[in-house]
Structures are given as structure tokens and as C-alpha cells.
Amino acid sequence: MQAFTDIQSKSLSAQIYSQLRYQLMAARMQPGVRLKIRELAQSLGTSETPVREALLQLVRDGALEMKPGYYIRVRRLTLNEYLETREIRLMLEPHAAVKALPHVDKAFIEQLEKVHETLIRAEADKDYPAALLANYEFHFLIYRRSGMPQLIEILERLWIQIGPLLNYLYPFGHPSYDGPHQHLHILEALRKRDAEALAEAFRADLIEGGRAFVRYLESIEPEATQ
Known part of the structure; x- marks a missing residue:
């Protein structure tokens, strides 16, 4: 059962990741805007875990950045x-x-x-x-x-x-x-x-x-x- 739950979570995380990627590419997010996991989860009607996974992947991609205090914001390129x-x-x-x-x-x-x-x-x-x-x-x-x-x-x-x-x-x-x-x-x-x-x-x-x-x-x- 745990393995099935993990698969569902990863699938949902991938969907959220795809949505956020689109918003970033289409300039739907302003540089420096803080992304709050709880608020995003509520707006998407999901739990916080897949949202957190999607955001962390975008941090690894260089689109978002994690600042002191573990808050995530949209990165602004120099x-x-x-x-x-x-x-x-x-x-x-x-x-x-x-x-x-x-x-x-x-x-x-x-x-x-x-x-x-x-x-x-x-x-x-x-x-x-x-x-x-x-x-x-x-x-x-x-x-x-x-x-x-x-x-x-x-x-x-x-x-x-x-x-x-x-x-x-x-x-x-x-x-x-x-x-x-x-x-x-x-x-x-x-x-x-x-x-x-x-x-x-x-x-x-x-x-x-x-x-x-x-x-x-x-x-x-x-x-x-x-």
C-alpha cells in the first residue's frame, strides 16, 4: 500500500511540476515572488508533499531558489x-x-x-x-x-x-x-x-x-x- 501511495504522490508531483514549468516559461511568475507550499497546495486541492517535491525539483533546475529559513522564491537571473x-x-x-x-x-x-x-x-x-x-x-x-x-x-x-x-x-x-x-x-x-x-x-x-x-x-x- 505504501508503494502505491508513493507512486500516486510522484505522479501528482510530476503534474504539479509540469504546471509550474509552464507558468515559469510563459512568464506567469514574477521574479522574487515567494512560493508558499501550503497556499499552493490549497489552490491546487492537493496535499503539501507533491507540491514540495515539485518546488524542490524547480530549485534543482535553477528556476527557483531556496533562501535562509527554507522559503522558496522565483529566482531572478543576473x-x-x-x-x-x-x-x-x-x-x-x-x-x-x-x-x-x-x-x-x-x-x-x-x-x-x-x-x-x-x-x-x-x-x-x-x-x-x-x-x-x-x-x-x-x-x-x-x-x-x-x-x-x-x-x-x-x-x-x-x-x-x-x-x-x-x-x-x-x-x-x-x-x-x-x-x-x-x-x-x-x-x-x-x-x-x-x-x-x-x-x-x-x-x-x-x-x-x-x-x-x-x-x-x-x-x-x-x-x-x-
Whole structure:
């Protein structure tokens, strides 16, 4: 009976872990927010044990941190940590997009177009949570088409760390582009099945679109040590 209970607990912990990972990647959690096990358990309608297990796993993943007194909060990356993560993303995300290219069809591109339209509309309406969610969905819809589960797992591990930080993107580091939005270049490259242009559009989206964001992170860097 104890073994069966343990299996149930681990299964529930995995479900909670998956939910929290999604919230982190989609920027649903603010940096520095304290996560209380009892409150989370009550909101999820479960016991504290699987919640604690899920949170501790996210601590090991580097998305959360345990502070003195054994309280857990959402970790905020330092500027150097973000820049290192971005350097890794610049290698892996264009690769994932190129690997997705053979699995892309017209219906999928139309789906991406709708997600991008949602992003632009949310930015115009200053509905920043919706904009962050749409951006996350745009990127990971493509990455998951790569058919490379280990690569996707690595990218998700990176995004659970940077996701909370993206809450500073709006309005402080609002993406800006020298020309059309890079998502439009991504869509065009997908239509033309141009792997080189696709990879370059992903790199440009991160660098060009993130210029103001990096400047803002630089301006608040002293606070990150608190």
C-alpha cells in the first residue's frame, strides 16, 4: 500500500511540476515572488508533499531558489546569467527552428500567423501577460515541430529560468526592430522553406528585439544582488 501511495504522490508531483514549468516559461511568475507550499497546495486541492517535491525539483533546475529559513522564491537571473543564457539560445533556438522546417505546412504557418496577430494586438492593448504568452507560444510551437525531444527539454530548462525575467520586457524593454517585426521574417522564411533565412531571423529576433530589454537589465543590475 505504501508503494502505491508513493507512486500516486510522484505522479501528482510530476503534474504539479509540469504546471509550474509552464507558468515559469510563459512568464506567469514574477521574479522574487515567494512560493508558499501550503497556499499552493490549497489552490491546487492537493496535499503539501507533491507540491514540495515539485518546488524542490524547480530549485534543482535553477528556476527557483531556496533562501535562509527554507522559503522558496522565483529566482531572478543576473545580467551575466541572462547574457550567458542568451548566448546558448542563439545557438540552439535557430537550430531547433531549422529542424522543424520539414514538418511545417500551410495550416501550421496560418496557426503561427494567428498567434503573432494575438501578440501584436496584446501589445497595442497593453495586455502584457497576453503578449508574453503569445510570444512563448509562437516560439515553442516551432521548436516542438523539430521532433527533437532532448533539444526541446534543454530549451524548456532555459526558458523556465528566463521566463520570470521577461516580465520586465513590457513596458521597460519593449521589443523594437529596425524594419518589420522579426516574426514576420520567420513566417516568410517558413513559407519559402529557407533554412538560412529562418535561422538568421531567430537570431535577429533575440538580439535586435532584445536591445531595449538588455539596456533595462543593465540599469537594474545593482538590485539583482539584493
